[in-house]
Amino acid sequence: MPDADGLPSMAARGEKMGRKALLLKAGAASGSTKATGALRERRQVDRASGDLGKPQNKQRVLLLSSRGITYRYRHLLNDLHALLPHSKKESKFEQKTELYALNEVAELANCNNAIFLECRRHTDLYLWMAKTPNGPSVKFFVQNVHTMDELRLTGNCLKGSRPIVSFDKNFDSAPHLSLLKEMFTQIFATPRTSRKIKPFVDHVLNFSVVDNKIWFRNYQVVEKAPPIAPGQEPISLVEIGPRFVLDIVRIFDGSFCGATLYENPTFVTPAQVSFPRQTPQPGTDKVDHPYLGATCHECQSRSPLREPEECGRTEI
Amino acid sequence: MGKKKGTKSRKDDADVEGDSEFADIEAFIAAQDAAPGLKGGSGKKKSKVKSGRDEVEDEAETLQQKEEARLARELEEEKRAMARVAAEEAESGLVQDEGTSQRAPRRVPINSTAALTARLASIRLPPTISFIETLALTHPTPLDLAPEAASDDLRRELAFYDQALHAAVKGLEQLRQLGVPTTRPVDYFAEMVKADAHMLKVKQRIAEETTNIKKSEEAKKQREQKRLGKKVQQQREQEKREAKARDVEKLKQLKRKRGGGVEEESSGGGGDDFGVTADADMDDESGPARKKTRGEGGTQPPRGPSLAHSKRALSKHAKYSGKTGGPKHGSGRFEKQKRGAGGFGEDDGGKNKGNMSRGPQKFKGKPGTFNVRKMKEGFDGNKGKNRGKPSGGSKRPGKDARAKFRRTPGKK
Numbered sequence: 105m106p107d108a109d110g111l112p113s114m115a116a117r118g119e120k121m122g123r124k125a126l127l128l129k130a131g132a133a134s135g136s137t138k139a140t141g142a143l144r145e146r147r148q149v150d151r152a153s154g155d156l157g158k159p160q161n162k163q164r165v166l167l168l169s170s171r172g173i174t175y176r177y178r179h180l181l182n183d184l185h186a187l188l189p190h191s192k193k194e195s196k197f198e199q200k201t202e203l204y205a206l207n208e209v210a211e212l213a214n215c216n217n218a219i220f221l222e223c224r225r226h227t228d229l230y231l232w233m234a235k236t237p238n239g240p241s242v243k244f245f246v247q248n249v250h251t252m253d254e255l256r257l258t259g260n261c262l263k264g265s266r267p268i269v270s271f272d273k274n275f276d277s278a279p280h281l282s283l284l285k286e287m288f289t290q291i292f293a294t295p296r297t298s299r300k301i302k303p304f305v306d307h308v309l310n311f312s313v314v315d316n317k318i319w320f321r322n323y324q325v326v327e328k329a330p331p332i333a334p335g336q337e338p339i340s341l342v343e344i345g346p347r348f349v350l351d352i353v354r355i356f357d358g359s360f361c362g363a364t365l366y367e368n369p370t371f372v373t374p375a376q377v378s379f380p381r382q383t384p385q386p387g388t389d390k391v392d393h394p395y396l397g398a399t400c401h402e403c404q405s406r407s408p409l410r411e412p413e414e415c416g417r418t419e420i
Numbered sequence: 421m422g423k424k425k426g427t428k429s430r431k432d433d434a435d436v437e438g439d440s441e442f443a444d445i446e447a448f449i450a451a452q453d454a455a456p457g458l459k460g461g462s463g464k465k466k467s468k469v470k471s472g473r474d475e476v477e478d479e480a481e482t483l484q485q486k487e488e489a490r491l492a493r494e495l496e497e498e499k500r501a502m503a504r505v506a507a508e509e510a511e512s513g514l515v516q517d518e519g520t521s522q523r524a525p526r527r528v529p530i531n532s533t534a535a536l537t538a539r540l541a542s543i544r545l546p547p548t549i550s551f552i553e554t555l556a557l558t559h560p561t562p563l564d565l566a567p568e569a570a571s572d573d574l575r576r577e578l579a580f581y582d583q584a585l586h587a588a589v590k591g592l593e594q595l596r597q598l599g600v601p602t603t604r605p606v607d608y609f610a611e612m613v614k615a616d617a618h619m620l621k622v623k624q625r626i627a628e629e630t631t632n633i634k635k636s637e638e639a640k641k642q643r644e645q646k647r648l649g650k651k652v653q654q655q656r657e658q659e660k661r662e663a664k665a666r667d668v669e670k671l672k673q674l675k676r677k678r679g680g681g682v683e684e685e686s687s688g689g690g691g692d693d694f695g696v697t698a699d700a701d702m703d704d705e706s707g708p709a710r711k712k713t714r715g716e717g718g719t720q721p722p723r724g725p726s727l728a729h730s731k732r733a734l735s736k737h738a739k740y741s742g743k744t745g746g747p748k749h750g751s752g753r754f755e756k757q758k759r760g761a762g763g764f765g766e767d768d769g770g771k772n773k774g775n776m777s778r779g780p781q782k783f784k785g786k787p788g789t790f791n792v793r794k795m796k797e798g799f800d801g802n803k804g805k806n807r808g809k810p811s812g813g814s815k816r817p818g819k820d821a822r823a824k825f826r827r828t829p830g831k832k
Binding site for chain 1: 545586
């Protein structure tokens with residue numbers, strides 16, 4: 105005799121039904137979200153639709169660096185790994201030109217985001233932030249890096265605690281900044297479903313826009329002792345670190361490939377800073393190195409992965 | 421045919437050439453003219469066709485006009501081509517090297533807002549997502565920092581601090597309402613982002629810094645005090661020197677006045693005791709007390725002949741008698757009389773037989789046999805008691821003798 109869901113009843117099949125199976129069955133039949141057993145509750149939460157049917161934020165970030173990375177930037181990578189409990193650190197990425205292969209690495213690691221630290225000329229650091237496999241990606245030039253090891257940065261927080269992410273209102277002023285804000289939220293804000301999280305909230309990540317650049321700070325929340333003067337906040341902040349400044353280079357439509365959506369007009373490559381461009385000699389028609397980007401197999405676009413001034417004579 | 425001759429305008433040209441017979445031919449030729457590289461040929465052709473109908477001047481004019489027209493059309497076409505190229509470039513994202521391309525115009529940086537917005541919509545988290553999922557907050561007011569202020573560390577960091585503080589307060593409030601624990605209990609031990617060893621180093625550094633600051637402040641204070649102290653010391657020394665100089669001056673004055681001051685009889689002179697006291701004061705070598713009285717200027721210098729009561733005073737006088745340069749004290753008639761004829765215990769005529777009866781003894785022995793003990797005992801062999809010592813009153817035993825009877829040892 106079939107029961108409610110059309111299958112022959114288990115009793116009829118002569119199987120013993122354990123408590124687990126009973127509960128599951130009951131849950132499936134009733135479709136109620138208010139669970140009675142702990143097991144059912146857990147099952148509900150694990151579903152994509154999440155607790156109480158609301159959407160969940162599920163993110164995993166792949167952390168990578170290129171070869172030729174220096175000690176300071178390696179420490180920065182380690183600091184990021186410590187701050188993002190939903191991140192996975194992978195070995196160094198060998199390729200210089202065909203970065204879209206990172207999408208495959210991300211897929212293998214089960215990640216839907218990637219942060220790639222590209223170190224060029226042993227001095228310049230570029231930070232790539234991408235939503236793998238299809239999403240947009242951003243290339244930043246990183247400046248003023250201070251790692252957590254610096255003794256001036258005296259704060260400390262739980263490893264794995266979820267941060268409060270604070271954004272400047274300037275992020276809503278331009279479409280490219282809005283896109284960046286969304287990407288920062290998805291990459292830096294720790295989701296509730298991550299396995300390595302700890303229960304308390306004791307630090308704040310701060311993103312601000314000053315001088316057309318994005319400034320990153322990380323503060324520890326210190327609760328003041330009870331006798332608090334009126335007009336004063338009950339908490340104070342101590343900087344933990346790291347701190348860095350991101351200068352947008354380009355925003356791409358694809359992940360490490362694709363058409364350029366936004367290009368920063370004020371960005372000057374460090375190569376150009378140190379070796380200023382000279383106009384070609386009069387009378388000659390000397391063509392500087394033609395711009396070459398790698399062709400992405402998936403989107404078949406010639407992606408401008410490198411600035412023209414970087415290829416050629418200034419490249420190691 | 422009714423053609424107008426000598427017309428210059430293009431329109432009229434068209435009319436001129438609008439003859440049905442020659443219209444298509446002209447049109448063909450015009451098209452030929454537009455294509456580059458066929459200038460010479462088409463010109464010739466034109467002239468050939470026209471020569472039959474037009475005069476020579478008209479021919480020239482129309483030629484010129486045609487040239488202009490052709491050039492204008494060429495220019496336009498080129499512009500259109502360049503624009504097309506630029507658009508293509510912009511679309512594909514290829515960059516032209518600026519240094520080489522004199523032909524390509526400067527590229528505008530890409531900012532396709534429509535595409536950006538579309539992309540944002542495609543990746544955005546569902547709007548129904550709750551705060552607890554992301555813990556992301558946006559500050560209500562934008563951070564208005566001028567680009568120059570970016571290099572002003574303090575202001576910039578304060579602005580960041582304010583923004584983060586606002587977000588932290590608001591975020592924690594919301595979490596508290598949701599019932600999520602935010603404060604870490606004191607006994608909750610877990611791995612921290614920075615290791616304990618590192619935090620120890622941080623603490624040591626802070627302690628070092630505070631001690632360094634204190635040390636430097638102490639050193640500064642010491643330096644200041646030293647500087648001040650030196651000044652004070654110098655001032656004091658100078659004062660001392662001045663006071664000493666003043667004292668010496670006064671002394672000199674006194675001596676001068678005293679020595680040549682027999683004529684200067686004033687209130688304090690005569691046979692008064694004041695004179696004696698003044699002298700006694702002057703002769704006394706004790707320091708500050710003497711100085712004070714002198715400084716105050718209370719005592720007048722003695723006037724008139726000195727009348728030394730005690731032998732002691734006399735003997736003390738005697739010390740200065742030679743130094744001041746004045747007449748020897750005690751050399752006057754009176755003094756001599758008072759002293760007596762000389763010798764010990766001799767009668768000086770019945771006047772002063774007490775202390776003064778013992779005048780200075782005469783040494784009657786051989787020269788070279790002078791003995792102090794003998795002096796005290798008496799040269800004339802008189803082994804009397806206390807010769808040379810003032811008589812009268814009970815003799816006070818010496819210190820050692822007294823010490824034996826002292827109840828409290830060491831009492832002063």
